Structures are given as C-alpha cells and as structure tokens.
Amino acid sequence: MPLYKTLIPNSQTTVKIWKIDESFDDLLKPIFLKPESLNRVLGMKSELHQRGFLSVRHLLAEFGYTDSDLFYDDNGKPHLKDGKHISITHSFTFSGVVVSENVVGIDIEKQRDKIGIIAHKFMDYENQYLNRDADDYIRKLTVVWCIKESLYKLFATPGLSFLQHTLVIPFELVDTETRAWIDYDNKKHGYDTTFLEFEGFTCAFALPIS
Template sequence: MPLYKSISVNSQTTVKIWKIDESYDDLIAPLDLKPQSLERVLGMKSELHQRGFLSVRHLLHEFGYTDQDLYYDDNGKPHLKDGKYISITHSFTFSGVIVSDNEVGIDIEKQRDKISIIAHKFVDYEFNYLNKNAEDYIRNLTVIWGVKESLYKLFATPGMLFREHFLVIPFMLQDGETVAWIDYKGKKYRYNTGFLEFEGFTCAYVIP
C-alpha cells in the first residue's frame, strides 16, 4: 500500500505513516540500500521487522530522501545529512516518520490490554487523572506511553526514565493533543504533543 496518512503538523514539521501490507520482496525491490542497511535488514530474524525497516525507507522517499541521506549516531538516534531532524517508528503493520526543522520524536504503538500490567513502570503523576475502570483506560495509557517514548527518542539520553523524568498533562482522547514535560537533572523542558488513533494503533509525536 502507498502512503497511509500525511499530517502537516506546522510549517516546519510533517508526519507520514505507512501501512505495511506489501511483501518483503515488493518492498525491497525498488530500494537502493547502503551496504550497512542491506546487511542490517538481512540480519533481522523477523520478516515483520524487515518489512518495517524497508517501509521506513519508502517513507523517506515520500519526503524526497533516500537511504543514503540517513545515518545514526552512537546512541542509535537517526539523523539526516541535510541537517533536518527526523524520528522513526514502526509497530507491527504500521511505520511512521516525522521530519522537522526542530528536534522531534515519534512513536506508534498497538493498543493492547497488557500495557495495564506494566503501567506502574512508566506512569506516576498521570495516575492522578487516569481512571482504571474507564473503558478508554488502555487507549489513554497507550497515548501516555507513546508520548514518553517520543520524548525519549527526541532526547536520546541514557539514564532517562519514563516514570521519573517525563510527565504528560491531562488530555482528552478527542482533542488529539496535550503538553508534556521533561524534568531532568534540575532542568525542565516543555513540549507540545499530538496523537491520533487508527485501526487499533496509536501514533504520538512531540515537538518543542
């Protein structure tokens, strides 16, 4: 399938989402991969991960980039050679890329009941406004996880903890946006966040 969704967040920032329903062969055929990218994809044990990796390269093409324009730093954070900021995600049958003139982060997560089992590991302040008995509890938790994962990708700083250093301001699912903070080593950073739901998945992204 071609591009699933494109979101113009602001004049400097765009999100693009791909629904991965092509085969591995169909995805890899048109791509010109760097040797290290080809080695990486061939070394993946799961075809789902391979297809996720390759679909991200198709999303790069949607932005006018190729695999050659992308590189990773020592923390595993992706960068573009032209200096624009990028963040990448894939989960099961969806992948997403955000490109901006500013630091950004993105995450896609499948909405699954088991997130409630690990909620205590990434939720602290947010328990003040979450209702565990509400029918949208899993969806709300997935938004919080996605926002915090996006913050972590943006900062790419070892030692940051979702529960202790990130907090998500109360939100309504229908609003599709909220504010998040990082409180780390005596400094506070504020971020605007957006989120959307589709086909049992949640995509969240953060921008300064």
C-alpha cells in the same frame, strides 16, 4: 500500499505514516540500500521487522531522501545529512517518519491490554487523572506511552527515565493534543504533543513548545 496518512502540524514539520501490507520482496525491489543497511535487514530474524525497516525507507523516499541520507549516532538516534531533524517508528503493520526543522520524536504502538501490566513502570503523575475502570483506559494508557516514547527519542539522553523524568498533562482522547514535560538534571523542558488513533493503533509525536 501507498502512503497511508500525511500530517503537517506546522510549516516546519511533516509526519508520514505507512501501512505495511506489501511483501518483503515487493518492499525491497524499488529501493536502494547501502551495504550496511542491506546486511542489517537480511540479518533480521523476523520478517515483520524486515518489512518495517523497508517501509521506513519508502517513507524516506516520500520525503525525497534515500537510505544514504540517513545515519545514526552513538545513542542510536537517527539523523539526516542535510541537518533536518528526523524520528522513526514502526509497530506491527504501521511505520511512521517525522521530519522537522526542530527536534522531534514520534512513536506508534498497537493498543493492547497488556500495557496495563507495565503501567507502573512508566507512569506516576498520570495515575492522578487516569481511571483504571474506564472503558478508554487502555487507549489513554497507550497515548501516554507513545508520548513518553516520543520524548525519550527526541531527548536521546542516557539515563532518562519515563517514570522519574517525564510527565503528560491531563487530556481527553477527543483533544488529540496535550502538553508534556521532561524534568531532567534540574532543568524542565516543555513539549507540545499530538496524538491520533487508527485501526487499533496509536501514534503520538512531540515538538518543543513554540
């Protein structure tokens, strides 16, 4: 499938989302992979992960980049050779890439009930406003997770804890945006976050407060 969705939250930032319904071979044929990337994708045991990896390379192409323009640092954070900031995500049948002039993070997750089992591992403050008995509890919980995962990706600091160092300001699903904070090493960092839902999935991305 071609590009699924494009979002432009500001003049310095673009988000692109891909729906992965092509086969591995169809995704592999049109793109060039550097040797280490080819070895990596061929070594993956799950075809779902292989297709996710390749769909991200198609998203790079949508931005005008190739696989050779992308590299990772020692913390596993992706970077672009031209100095722009990038964040990458994929979950089951969707992948996403955001490119920005500012530090940025993105996450996509499938909405599943089992996230409620681990809620205590990534939420504290948010329990004050999330209602476990509400019909939209799992959807809101997935938004919180996606936002915190986005913060984790953009901060890229060993030792950062979802539970201890991040919080998401109260929101409603109709809002499609909220503010989030990282409180780490006696410093507070604020972020504007945007979230959206599609086909049983949630996507969120975070940028520094402008």
